[in-house]
Amino acid sequence: MVSRSILHLDLDTFFVSCERLLDSRLNNKPILIGGVTDRGVVASCSYEARQFGIHSAMPMKLARELCPEAIVIKGNSATYSAKSNEVTEIIRGEVPLFEKTSIDEFYVDMSGMDRFFGNYKMASELRSKIIDNTGLPISFGLSQNKTVSKIATGEAKPNNQIKIDYGLEKHFLAPLSVKKIPMIGDKTYIALCNLGIKHIHTIQETPIELMEKAFGKNGITMWKKANGIDPSPVIPYSERKSISTERTFDRDTIDVVKLKAIMLAMAENLAFQLRRGQKLTACVTVKIRYSDFNTYTLQSKIPYTSADHVLIPKVLELFNRAYDKRLLVRLIGVKFSHLVNGTYQINLFEDSLEMISLYQAMDKIRDKHGDRTVIRAAGIEAKTISRFNPFNGDAPPLLPNRRS
Structure with missing residues (x-):
């Protein structure tokens, strides 16, 4: 049986490195x-900022006070x-x-490749190629499973690499x-302490x-991970199934005209992202969070479309x-899900040639000069639109803005 190599x-x-x-x-x-x-809130911070006790998800006000x-x-x-x-x-x-688990994190199944190249050598060459071609620092961990490799990457950082040889997983851990075990959060850590x-x-x-007995099924999983046991597979990377955006207001508002204008602008922008990514959606979801933090969502199934x-x-x-x-x-958001590959199909009973030509012209301008260059007058209230995905974690648009 071929031993695994993950x-x-x-x-x-990542975000800081891109800005630099x-x-x-x-x-x-x-x-x-x-x-x-x-x-x-802090989405990312540099190592220099972390020396002051700052970390991601910390309120920006507190981070500024600390540094x-x-x-x-x-x-x-x-x-x-x-x-x-x-x-x-x-x-x-x-x-x-390979499996892409977030915008900046990947798993690669290299099992069986040692006989051809040598996995550590190949992983090192892949890391060097990424650094040389993108200018971005990247670290890696290599072991027989996902858990040990992820923990090893954390120990390798910043901008380094570690290999944990087969049979030495427990000794390394x-x-x-x-807290290094990925599934252990603050509450579980306190309980363990x-x-x-x-x-x-x-x-x-x-x-x-x-x-x-102490932690139920999670206790079994913790024990296995602590002992370097993790049979979970690398799931082949596939395209995302939803695209969404949200807006958190500096001051809670009851201005319905403003709210509707921003919702319209969000929908218009996401529809453009669909067309640019050659995607169609069949489910629309709206999200509203009130000042008391109660959050409500409504969704509706529709025929596949990408039309404003x-x-x-x-x-x-x-x-x-x-x-x-x-x-x-306090917050509003829009999500388009159930995405499939495809381009907008003209409705012979409702769409006119002028309308289709208008979409094509507007999208061409947006592609060249930015996705907020051409907008509906009713949505002009929305000066900026965040594209962080509130439904499935942080996520970018389907395709990057091509404006230089």
Whole structure:
């Protein structure tokens, strides 16, 4: 039986690295990427900023207090998407099977390739090619499974690489903090500490029955991961199945005219992203979060389309049904899902040649000069549209903005 060999690749401080490629003056300085207002959060930060105790998902206001000299950048998801796609295409051209788990993280199944190349040598060459072609720092861990490789990558950072030889997984994991195990969050860590378990070797020495008694099925999974056991496969990379956007307001609002204008602009922009990515959607979802943080969503199935004049009315219809006029709104969002490859099909009974020509002309201008260059007057209230995906984690548009 061929032993498994799983490579984990992670682009170091990816958003920050992309910004530094654009402006070398940012090198070696504390950088914060994320919402620029006090209500924003840190999406990414440089290692220089982390020395002040700053981490991702921290409120921007607190991060600024911890490091007043930090440079705050709103970020550009189109830029990050373009760079991520560059790395993806390099990996696609070099390996037979890989999984893209986020915009900056990949797994590669290299099982059985040792007989031809030598997996560590091939992984090193792949890493060098990514660095040489994109200018982005990247680290990797190589072992017999996903868990050990991911933890190894974390130990290799920044911009380095580690191989854990077969049979040495437990020895490598033993001295590390239990927080290094990917599934262990803050609450589980506190619970483990309360039991006197702070390092992985303690879990290794604990009978699996006791872990199950204390944590149920999660206890069994924790024990297996601590012992370097993880049979989960590398899932072949496939295209995303949804695209979405959201807007969090600096001040909660009840201005329905403004809300509808932004919803319209979101729908219009996402429809353009669909057409540019040659995708069609069959499900529209609207999301509203009120000032009390209660969140409501409504969705509707529709015939496959990427047309503004179909999607915008549906989005506004769902918004009108979901909106409670008595409450202040904190956040709104739109999501198109059930995506398939395809181009917009003309409806012989409803569409005119003039309408189709108009779409093509507007999209051509947007492709050349930016996706907000041509917009409907009703959506002009939305000066900016975030493209972070609130439904499936952070995600960029289907294709990067081609504006230079």
